[in-house]
Amino acid sequence: MTENLNQMIENIKVDAHNKVALADSLTDLDDLLSQFIGKKGSLTNLKTELRNVTPDLRPTIGKQLNEAFQSVKAEIEEKIEALRTSINTFDGGFEDLTVGLAQISTINPGLVGHMHLVSQTTLILEDTFLRMGFSIEEGPEIETDWHNFEALNIPPSHPARGMWDTFYLDTQVPETQLLRTHTSPVQIRVMQAKSLPIYSVMPGRCYRRDTPDARHLATFHQIEGLVVDKGITFSHLAGTIDTFTKAYFGEDINSRLRPAFFPFTEPSAEFEITCTICRGKGCRTCSNTGWIELGGAGMVDPNVFEAVGIDPEEYSGFAFGFGIDRLAQMKHSLPDMRQLAEHDFRFLSQF
Numbered sequence: 001m002t003e004n005l006n007q008m009i010e011n012i013k014v015d016a017h018n019k020v021a022l023a024d025s026l027t028d029l030d031d032l033l034s035q036f037i038g039k040k041g042s043l044t045n046l047k048t049e050l051r052n053v054t055p056d057l058r059p060t061i062g063k064q065l066n067e068a069f070q071s072v073k074a075e076i077e078e079k080i081e082a083l084r085t086s087i088n089t090f091d092g093g094f095e096d097l098t099v100g101l102a103q104i105s106t107i108n109p110g111l112v113g114h115m116h117l118v119s120q121t122t123l124i125l126e127d128t129f130l131r132m133g134f135s136i137e138e139g140p141e142i143e144t145d146w147h148n149f150e151a152l153n154i155p156p157s158h159p160a161r162g163m164w165d166t167f168y169l170d171t172q173v174p175e176t177q178l179l180r181t182h183t184s185p186v187q188i189r190v191m192q193a194k195s196l197p198i199y200s201v202m203p204g205r206c207y208r209r210d211t212p213d214a215r216h217l218a219t220f221h222q223i224e225g226l227v228v229d230k231g232i233t234f235s236h237l238a239g240t241i242d243t244f245t246k247a248y249f250g251e252d253i254n255s256r257l258r259p260a261f262f263p264f265t266e267p268s269a270e271f272e273i274t275c276t277i278c279r280g281k282g283c284r285t286c287s288n289t290g291w292i293e294l295g296g297a298g299m300v301d302p303n304v305f306e307a308v309g310i311d312p313e314e315y316s317g318f319a320f321g322f323g324i325d326r327l328a329q330m331k332h333s334l335p336d337m338r339q340l341a342e343h344d345f346r347f348l349s350q351f
């Protein structure tokens with residue numbers, strides 16, 4: 001028993017020493033205090049065991065236990081003191097968090113939170129379009145199948161639905177509610193709710209059942225544009241896109257429209273801009289074409305006007321939609337879009 005106790009005391013000392021070395025918070029250290037020398041601590045418990053030690057050995061073991069107790073206590077308290085001092089290097093300590101934050105921000109401005117790059121980009125886009133005379137509208141992220149597809153000239157089971165891998169919600173009638181796959185359904189809501197003419201942009205979060213990669217996210221952001229008025233033509237669309245491109249990226253970046261297909265516009269176009277990485281010379285990012293695709297656009301399909309009760313004989317319009325995350329990626333030459341969805345402080349604090 002005596003030998004055992006001897007060994008136990010030594011083992012506990014080593015254990016305590018190792019745990020103190022690993023502890024890096026005041027809470028950890030408080031826990032260690034109670035674990036080893038608190039009322040029910042392992043060293044405290046051994047004191048009751050002393051009763052079973054033969055009287056001749058009791059003083060020696062007692063002394064050993066006492067010393068172990070004191071040294072473990074001192075080791076933990078020393079570390080607590082050291083940690084407190086390092087935390088309190090700022091004058092006011094952390095009692096008043098606002099004071100602490102203000103002090104941190106003068107030492108390292110990046111340490112204080114700021115708007116995420118995607119939010120900053122959204123605000124700049126909104127500002128750019130506001131200056132061009134557009135209003136800003138929003139719509140819900142949980143949409144009906146009707147707004148997200150049907151009213152946009154994509155009937156149920158239409159093969160064009162394959163363009164958007166959709167998260168359907170398990171509520172109400174199956175396959176009637178979903179997470180919007182693009183911001184285009186907001187066009188429908190705006191045309192239903194607002195009076196004509198319409199000059200609006202609609203930013204927001206969208207969702208697709210996609211595997212994220214360097215150029216795609218499953219949760220991402222788009223900005224939609226919609227103009228409905230009398231006498232709107234394709235050249236208004238081209239002019240608007242080019243004005244926006246130059247306002248946002250600078251005068252040396254051009255835009256172009258190439259034929260494409262979208263069910264809700266006719267004719268439809270893909271909207272490309274000069275590659276911002278190589279400024280049009282050709283590089284790996286733009287597959288040596290000098291151009292990067294930003295989004296889709298086109299003249300609003302008469303079927304879409306009919307779905308919301310606008311007379312396509314009297315009114316015409318154009319629409320466009322593009323990825324905000326993609327835009328931020330282009331503007332800041334980000335190699336991997338997934339960085340926008342992760343929360344790596346070192347990455348985020350650069351913007």
Ligand code: DAH
Pocket residue numbers: 181182183184224225262264265268295296297298299318319320321322
């Ligand atoms: N909603 C389309 C998408 O996410 C992009 C788009 C294409 C929007 C053409 C438009 C448009 O408004 O006219 O793939």
